[in-house]
Amino acid sequence: MGILLRNVLAVTGESTTTVDLRVDGETISTVSTERLSARPDETIINGEGKLAIPGFVNAHTHLPMSLFRGLAEEIPLNRWLEDHIWPRERNLKPEEVYWGALLGLAEMIRSGITLCADMYFQTDEIGRAVEEAGLRAILSCGIIAERLDAHGKAELDKAAEAIARWEGAAGGRITTAVSPHAIYTCGEEIWHAAIELAADHKIPLHTHLCETQGEADWSQKNLGMSPIAFLSQIGVFSVPVLAAHCVHVGNEDIRLLAEGTATVVHCPKSNSKLGSGISPIVALRDAGVNVALGTDGAATNNSLDMFEEMRMAALLAKGCSCDPTVLPARSVVKMATENGANGLGIGTGRLAAGEPADIVLVDLDSIRTLPAYEPFSALVYAAHAQDVTDVIVAGRFLLRQGELLAIDEERVRHEVKKLVNRQAN
Amino acid sequence: MGILLRNVLAVTGESTTTVDLRVDGETISTVSTERLSARPDETIINGEGKLAIPGFVNAHTHLPMSLFRGLAEEIPLNRWLEDHIWPRERNLKPEEVYWGALLGLAEMIRSGITLCADMYFQTDEIGRAVEEAGLRAILSCGIIAERLDAHGKAELDKAAEAIARWEGAAGGRITTAVSPHAIYTCGEEIWHAAIELAADHKIPLHTHLCETQGEADWSQKNLGMSPIAFLSQIGVFSVPVLAAHCVHVGNEDIRLLAEGTATVVHCPKSNSKLGSGISPIVALRDAGVNVALGTDGAATNNSLDMFEEMRMAALLAKGCSCDPTVLPARSVVKMATENGANGLGIGTGRLAAGEPADIVLVDLDSIRTLPAYEPFSALVYAAHAQDVTDVIVAGRFLLRQGELLAIDEERVRHEVKKLVNRQAN
Numbered sequence: 001m002g003i004l005l006r007n008v009l010a011v012t013g014e015s016t017t018t019v020d021l022r023v024d025g026e027t028i029s030t031v032s033t034e035r036l037s038a039r040p041d042e043t044i045i046n047g048e049g050k051l052a053i054p055g056f057v058n059a060h061t062h063l064p065m066s067l068f069r070g071l072a073e074e075i076p077l078n079r080w081l082e083d084h085i086w087p088r089e090r091n092l093k094p095e096e097v098y099w100g101a102l103l104g105l106a107e108m109i110r111s112g113i114t115l116c117a118d119m120y121f122q123t124d125e126i127g128r129a130v131e132e133a134g135l136r137a138i139l140s141c142g143i144i145a146e147r148l149d150a151h152g153k154a155e156l157d158k159a160a161e162a163i164a165r166w167e168g169a170a171g172g173r174i175t176t177a178v179s180p181h182a183i184y185t186c187g188e189e190i191w192h193a194a195i196e197l198a199a200d201h202k203i204p205l206h207t208h209l210c211e212t213q214g215e216a217d218w219s220q221k222n223l224g225m226s227p228i229a230f231l232s233q234i235g236v237f238s239v240p241v242l243a244a245h246c247v248h249v250g251n252e253d254i255r256l257l258a259e260g261t262a263t264v265v266h267c268p269k270s271n272s273k274l275g276s277g278i279s280p281i282v283a284l285r286d287a288g289v290n291v292a293l294g295t296d297g298a299a300t301n302n303s304l305d306m307f308e309e310m311r312m313a314a315l316l317a318k319g320c321s322c323d324p325t326v327l328p329a330r331s332v333v334k335m336a337t338e339n340g341a342n343g344l345g346i347g348t349g350r351l352a353a354g355e356p357a358d359i360v361l362v363d364l365d366s367i368r369t370l371p372a373y374e375p376f377s378a379l380v381y382a383a384h385a386q387d388v389t390d391v392i393v394a395g396r397f398l399l400r401q402g403e404l405l406a407i408d409e410e411r412v413r414h415e416v417k418k419l420v421n422r423q424a425n
Numbered sequence: 426m427g428i429l430l431r432n433v434l435a436v437t438g439e440s441t442t443t444v445d446l447r448v449d450g451e452t453i454s455t456v457s458t459e460r461l462s463a464r465p466d467e468t469i470i471n472g473e474g475k476l477a478i479p480g481f482v483n484a485h486t487h488l489p490m491s492l493f494r495g496l497a498e499e500i501p502l503n504r505w506l507e508d509h510i511w512p513r514e515r516n517l518k519p520e521e522v523y524w525g526a527l528l529g530l531a532e533m534i535r536s537g538i539t540l541c542a543d544m545y546f547q548t549d550e551i552g553r554a555v556e557e558a559g560l561r562a563i564l565s566c567g568i569i570a571e572r573l574d575a576h577g578k579a580e581l582d583k584a585a586e587a588i589a590r591w592e593g594a595a596g597g598r599i600t601t602a603v604s605p606h607a608i609y610t611c612g613e614e615i616w617h618a619a620i621e622l623a624a625d626h627k628i629p630l631h632t633h634l635c636e637t638q639g640e641a642d643w644s645q646k647n648l649g650m651s652p653i654a655f656l657s658q659i660g661v662f663s664v665p666v667l668a669a670h671c672v673h674v675g676n677e678d679i680r681l682l683a684e685g686t687a688t689v690v691h692c693p694k695s696n697s698k699l700g701s702g703i704s705p706i707v708a709l710r711d712a713g714v715n716v717a718l719g720t721d722g723a724a725t726n727n728s729l730d731m732f733e734e735m736r737m738a739a740l741l742a743k744g745c746s747c748d749p750t751v752l753p754a755r756s757v758v759k760m761a762t763e764n765g766a767n768g769l770g771i772g773t774g775r776l777a778a779g780e781p782a783d784i785v786l787v788d789l790d791s792i793r794t795l796p797a798y799e800p801f802s803a804l805v806y807a808a809h810a811q812d813v814t815d816v817i818v819a820g821r822f823l824l825r826q827g828e829l830l831a832i833d834e835e836r837v838r839h840e841v842k843k844l845v846n847r848q849a850n
Contacts, residue, residue, distance in 0.1 A: 272744030275743045
């Protein structure tokens with residue numbers, strides 16, 4: 001049992017090449033410009049008119065928050081969290097977390113995402129949803145605590161339980177991270193304990209960093225330095241870190257990030273919609289920082305769609321700098337694939353022999369994309385999630401010719417509507 | 426023969442209401458919160474789970490340029506025009522203009538656009554395509570000339586011929602405008618002749634204005650004032666004007682625009698991608714300027730999709746101002762409908778009795794949009810062109826349950842690929 005992708009235009013390094021691509025088990029075994037002869041037990045896919053890309057990596061999200069999409073819109077982050085989201089989250093039932101996560105996963109698969117880094121709570125419900133949905137995820141149970149008191153210990157215990165339960169689960173598709181929520185919600189003792197937990201398990205930290213001006217001001221006032229200077233000083237950048245946002249960063253912050261182990265996860269749609277600002281990703285990249293892309297949760301985005309995120313990243317960078325040459329399409333595709341995979345430490349995000357068989361086919365032959373003179377440009381500037389026809393993760397089809405196989409989409413819609421109606425009444 | 430939309434959530438003024446909506450001939454005859462009894466010869470559409478919106482108005486585009494989508498990417502506007510686009514356009518064959526326009530029209534209908542303002546040349550080919558496609562358009566044959574010499578007169582004659590041939594054509598669906606290309610490509614004599622032509626026919630002017638810093642600099646150097654001050658001085662704002670872009674405008678420019686007759690057509694994706702900059706639309710709106718939305722051509726966008734344009738407008742305004750409350754979703758929907766209709770002088774862009782029956786149905790019940798707590802938010806931040814199920818223009822279905830009726834999509838794809846391959850060889 002394997003898959004033979006025939007005659008498909010594939011993203012190979014800096015350019016695209018027409019190849020035959022073979023999947024054996026969970027791995028890409030051959031990528032060849034020569035025609036491969038089919039084996040009797042192989043599923044043969046005619047790749048003509050399609051572009052094969054490595055699956056997108058959504059490097060920062062909160063899956064169950066799809067349940068809050070469109071709730072309490074167009075207000076600042078602090079009011080949104082304190083007045084609307086946190087009160088709801090305190091009463092969130094396990095079934096809401098589960099169906100909210102499946103809603104998010106269905107949307108992600110349809111937009112070609114094969115790996116995501118999630119931060120939430122009730123991790124068992126999310127793990128169950130990811131296990132069924134069939135893609136890869138790095139899960140973490142977020143920590144919010146000032147001190148290592150009874151509450152702080154309970155938060156760390158929950159984080160540790162999630163690691164014990166989910167690290168390596170679903171045949172290795174699920175791994176874990178440690179997620180102190182942010183510098184303004186976690187005290188120094190908590191950060192030290194989080195670093196230790198991550199180092200013990202050789203897993204990354206995942207946090208929100210320099211998202212708003214308010215956070216930067218809070219940090220100067222309470223810590224006497226920038227959030228990044230503080231984290232650097234206490235040794236956070238000694239372990240791999242997924243640092244979501246990094247909007248309000250100065251030159252010295254950029255230098256510290258470039259020296260350290262952090263991957264910056266750029267979330268341009270969420271940052272824009274919340275009025276948080278715009279991350280200086282061109283400067284970050286120029287300094288040598290690994291910059292990946294994330295959707296954040298659907299409650300602030302309001303999509304989990306990497307085509308939209310790539311497009312927004314490219315357009316914002318060009319529009320704000322008044323320079324059409326910065327951040328070309330090929331670089332944006334890299335951010336959405338290779339840089340994400342590197343940041344999460346899972347594969348290289350490339351279509352190459354020996355890599356995980358996480359492959360997405362995109363139809364560039366529609367009225368939205370024709371004539372696709374340049375495939376990277378078509379992918380970033382013209383293609384939509386609806387142009388994704390097939391999604392393969394670990395050698396298994398999750399989407400086949402536009403049909404979602406691993407998730408019962410009708411059931412998800414039905415259950416989500418039932419939960420939302422119940423909440424409203 | 427008519428259409429009865431039953432039980433549909435409809436955009437009515439500032440909010441949404443569940444109504445029955447009747448179309449008689451080319452006009453909306455009734456919008457009622459009471460149940461309407463069906464007539465024997467009516468097509469009855471069950472509107473449950475759908476949102477009915479007035480058709481989107483794409484207030485600035487170049488339809489045939491869909492043929493250049495993805496060609497010569499990520500370079501500045503002047504090099505893009507001078508080195509790549511203008512040389513190609515000089516040799517463009519009528520069949521290329523026709524199939525390029527149909528490619529653009531198919532994409533536009535699928536994204537819910539029912540009216541567009543186009544500026545190009547070989548207007549007969551575009552008119553033929555619009556006539557077949559079934560939507561509404563304001564067509565114009567662009568004028569590029571320094572003086573009213575033989576070349577200048579020939580340009581104005583072509584513009585006048587397009588008006589004579591297409592004003593009121595296709596049962597009134599097609600009207601016309603006069604399009605001097607820009608201040609740096611048309612001299613003062615040409616502007617005066619264009620104003621006269623527009624005033625004679627009681628049609629609007631349509632132009633590019635303050636698109637790049639280069640244009641602003643050129644104007645200061647050659648005219649001794651800003652482009653808007655110049656046009657104001659020579660009386661351009663005495664007739665209705667569609668002024669595309671208005672990126673580089675100062676406070677005095679904004680005052681002049683607010684005093685005059687111009688509708689600013691904001692094209693955020695094209696302006697960003699070309700590195701032209703970002704139009705200060707919040708300030709323009711605050712000053713009382715009518716701001717509509719346009720896609721520009723697919724060669725610089727690279728889509729003709731008003732969902733994307735609305736989203737980009739909202740996100741850019743919030744992100745650049747660090748204020749999530751500016752330009753709320755309802756205002757963006759107005760820009761894409763009412764403000765466009767007002768600017769083009771065709772209807773009011775509202776779903777109301779007596780208005781043209783240009784109606785779009787959007788499915789807000791998909792995994793991309795659920796739960797749609799707030800319909801305007803769902804429309805602007807989460808919906809995609811693929812969520813458009815039905816498009817009615819002048820009482821006739823152009824899209825029905827996702828199927829394009831007026832355009833043979835397969836044929837368009839086939840012909841476009843043939844033309845592009847021929848060009849490449």
